Amino acid sequence: MLKITDLVKRYGSGDPVLKNLDLTIEGESVVSIIGSSGAGKSTLLRCINRLVEPTSGTIELNGTDLTRLRGKNLRAARRKIGMVFQGFNLVDRLTVMENVQSGRLGYISTWSAITRRYPKQDIRRAYELMERVGIAHYADTRADQLSGGERQRVGVVRALMQEPDILLADEPTASLDPKTSEQIMGLLRDLSRELKLPVLINIHNVNEAKEYTDRIVGMRYGRIIFDDKPAMLDPAAMEAIYAGSPHADRSGGPDDKAAAS
Template sequence: MLKISKLTKRYGSGDPVLKELDLTVEGDQLTSVIGSSGAGKSTLLRCINRLVEPTSGSIDLNGTEFTTLNRRSLRIARRRIGMVFQGFNLIDRLTVMENVQSGRLGYISTWAALTRRYPREDIRHAYELMERVGIAHYANKRADELSGGERQRVGVVRALMQRPEILLADEPTASLDPKTSEQIMSLLRDLASELKLPVIINIHNVAEAKEYSDRIVGMRYGRIIFDGLPARLGKAEMDEIYAGVPAQDRAQAGAAA
């Protein structure tokens, strides 16, 4: 279970980006976080694994308080949080298998990583995951030879190679075409259920969030102003979340709401 309490993030002397935010996520839920640009969605995700340092508050993952960990302890604890990035964050010159195995770097020796001598169990598990997401036949192909959707699937498998306790995805479909976006969202929903893994997605596309999520969290100005089932997200709730956003931008965010 992830329990966030009174989480605040302030950059310099400006207004807080996150304002005493409370959020609990558990089970095999896929939770989508929506809101306009500047609402604090990406900052929230990056505070969870301390890619961004919180100003104050608590982030507890299954009994471990992340905000108080020193650098060494944090490096070890981060293995428990998988992260999928909008820009894929792959090493183009490496093969799919080598990119996937980078998810195990926190578990194997530097020598094994440098010489590509991956443990047999890690290779077996990688093939299982790649087969599950449909990229096993690309194992020896360079990452820069793949399409956007294929690259994102590599990113998903790399995160799952950590055997994480929670999976975070920061705009995982933003760089993809509509059909591929739906495929990735469907994949993440199915993996959450199959692996009993809580998944939190920061997403702009409200229609996809409503279609594939178990729960939607709506943010505005660093606060949560909606938290509930997708079916409860109607026009009134959208108006509150996206108040002040131009109509055409709001329509692009969620015409189906």
């Protein structure tokens, strides 16, 4: 279970980007975070995995307060937080298998990583996951030869190789065409069910959030102002979340060209 309590993030002396935020996620639920650019969505995800340092508050994952961890204890905790990135974050010159195995860097020795002598059980698990998402036949293909959807599937498998307790996805479909976006969202939803894994997705496409997630969290100016089932996201809630946003798409969500917050 992820439990965030009274989370604040401030950069310098400016107003907080996150303002006394509370959020709890548990089970195999898929939760989407929506909101205009600048609402604090990406900052929230980056605070959870400590890519950004929270100013105050607590972030507990299965009872461990991540905000108190340092050094090797923090590195160990990060292994349990899978991350899927908008820009894929693959090493283009490496093969799909090599990129996938980078998800095991926190578990294997430096020598094994440098020489690419991966444990047999890790190779076997990688093939199982790649088969599940439809990219096993690309195992020996360089990452730069793949399409955007294929690259994102590699990113998903890499994150799952960490054996995470939660999966974070920061705008995972923003760089993809509509059809591929739906495939990736469906994949994340199905994997959550199969692996009993909570998934937290920062997403700009409200229609996809409604279709593929169990719960929608709406943010505005660093605060959560909506937290309910997709069916409850009515026009009034949309207006509260996106009112005055230059990126608001009144047909269902913010413009696809809007930058991630």
